Amino acid sequence: MEIVGSIIISIMQSILFYGKSIGISLILFEIILNSVILFILHRKNKVKNKNGLLLLIPIVLLSSTFAIFANKTFYLANICIILILNLLMYAILINKKGYFKNYLHNTLELVQNTFKGYREGIYLTQNEVKYYASGSNKIEKANVKKIAKSSLIVILILTVVLILLISADSVFASLFSGITRLFGHINIIGTFSFLFRLAIIIAVYVLSLSFILKLQKNKEVEQKQTTVTNSKDSFTIKLLLITLNIVYLIFCYIQLQSLFARIQVFESYDYASYARSGFFQLMFVSLINFVIILVSNKYNEKIIKRLSTLLVVFTTIIAISSMYRMHMYEMEYGLTYLRIFVYFILITEILSFIPIIIYIYNRKFDVIKWCFVICISMYCIANYMNIEEIIVNKNLNRTTDREIDYAYIYRISSEDSYNVLKERLEKENISQDERADILSIILKLANNAENLSWQESNISKNKFLMEDIDAQELSSELERARYEALYDEYKDY
Secondary structure (H helix, E strand, C coil): HHHHHHHHHHHHHHHHCCCCCCCCCCHHHHHHHHHHHHHHHCCCCCCHHHHHHHHHHHHHHHHHHHHHHHHHHHHHHHHHHHHHHHHHHHHHHHHCCCCCCHEEEEEEEHHHHHHHHHHHHHHHHHHHHHHHHHHHHHHHHHHHHHHHHHHHHHHHHHHHHHHHHHHHHHHHHHHCCHHHHHCCCCCCHHHHHHHHHHHHHHHHHHHHHHHHHHHHHHCCCCCCCCCCEECCCCCHHHHHHHHHHHHHHHHHHHHHHHCCCCCCCCCCCCHHHHHHHHHHHHHHHHHHHHHHHHHCCCCHHHHHHHHHHHHHHHHHHHHHHHHHHHHHHHHCCCCHHHHHHHHHHHHHHEEEEEEEEHHHHHCCCCCCHHHHHHHHHHHHHHHCCCCHHHHHHHHHHHCCCCCHHHHHHHHHCCCHHHHHHHHHHCCCCCHHHHHHHHHEEEEEEECCCCCCCCCCCCHHHHHHHHCCCCHHHHHHHHHHHHHHHHHHHHHHC
C-alpha cells in the first residue's frame, strides 16, 4: 500500500510540474498527495487527532492562488508555507491532542527522520520486488544473480567481437549501418532531460515512502504544561516590567503629541525614514515583549500579570502609531508592496495581542496555537486581496501633486492589474505621457503572454489571453502616443 501510494505521488508530481509553470497543477497535486496519505493512515488506524484536518483549509486556499492570480510576489513563500502546513497537519493527525509547541517539535522530528531513514524505503522496495519476483516466477535469489552475471559477460564479449568484425569487413559493417544512424539521431539534451526527470521521480518516490513509513512509526511527544514558579527571583521580572512600562509611557506620549496632535517634533524629519524606522523598531520591541510576557507568566503574582497587561497595551499603542505614520507617508507617496505589508504585519500583531492577554490570566491557554491561527489567516487574506491590483488602482487614482511612479507600476504589473490599467487608459482626461506609460505596461504583458498547458492553467492569464491583444498594433499606438506627448511638450517653443 505504501509503495503504490509513493509511486502515484512521484509520477503525478512529474506529470504536473516537470517543465511547467505552476498553475492549477498545485491544487491537483495537493488533492492527490493528501488523498493518498490520508487513505493509508486511515487504513492503518494512525489518525489520533482529526483537528489536524483543519489545516486543509489554508492548504487548499494557498494552493488555489496559483490557479487564480498571475502575480508571483507570494510564489516562493506560498510553496514553502504549503509544505510546512502539510507537514504540520500530519504531525497533528498522528498525535493526541496537546499543546501546539509539541506539534512543532514533532514536525521537526518527522522531517529529520524522513531524510535520515530514506534507506528504509529502499530496502522495503527491494524486498517487495524480490518477494513478487520469486513468488510469480519461482526464481531463487541465487539463480537471479547467476543469470544477471552470465548476461553481463555475454553482452561485454559480444560487443567486443562485433566491433572487431565491423572494422574488418565493410559488407558485414553495412548490416549494422541502421543502428549507427539510430545512435547518430539520438537527442543528447533530450536524453539527459529524461534521465534527470527519472532521477527526480525516484527521489520523490523514496522520500514519499520514507515519510509515509515514519508517519506510522511516530513516537508520542510528552505533553508539557507551563510550570508555575514562586521564586524570589520575580523581583528581576517586576523591575524589568516597571522600567519598560515607564519607557513605553514616555514613548507613547511623544507619539500621541507628534502624530495625533500634529506637533512637529523635528522640523527636518523625513516621513519615509520615520515610518520605516518605526515599523522595524516595533518588530524588535514586540519580539522582546512577547518573550518577556512568556517568561514573566511563570510567576503566579497579580502585580506581574497587571504589568504584563500594561506592556501589551503600550505595545498596541505603538503599533497603531506606526500604522498612522505609514498612512501619512502612503497618502503622499503612494502604495508599494513594502508599505502594504507593513499594514498587514502591524494588524496581525495587534490581533495577536488578544490571545496573549488571555494567556496572561490563563496559563493553560495555548497561546502559540492561536497566534499561529491568526498569522496564517492574515496570510491567506493577503493572498486573496489581489494586492497588486490594489496598489496599481490606489496609485493611479490618488489625489496628490506628486507624479505617479509608473516605473514601479511597470515593474510589478502582471495580468492581475490589466483591467485597472485598461479602465485608466479609457479615461479622457489622461495626458499623452500617461497614456504612453500605460500602453508600455500593457505591451509588456502582451509580449510576455504565451499559451498555457492544462497544468499551467490560470484564471488571470486566461482572461488576458482572451483579450487577443495585437502586440504589433499596440506597439504602433505606443509610438503615436510618445510622439504626441513629445509634440505637446515642445509645441509652445
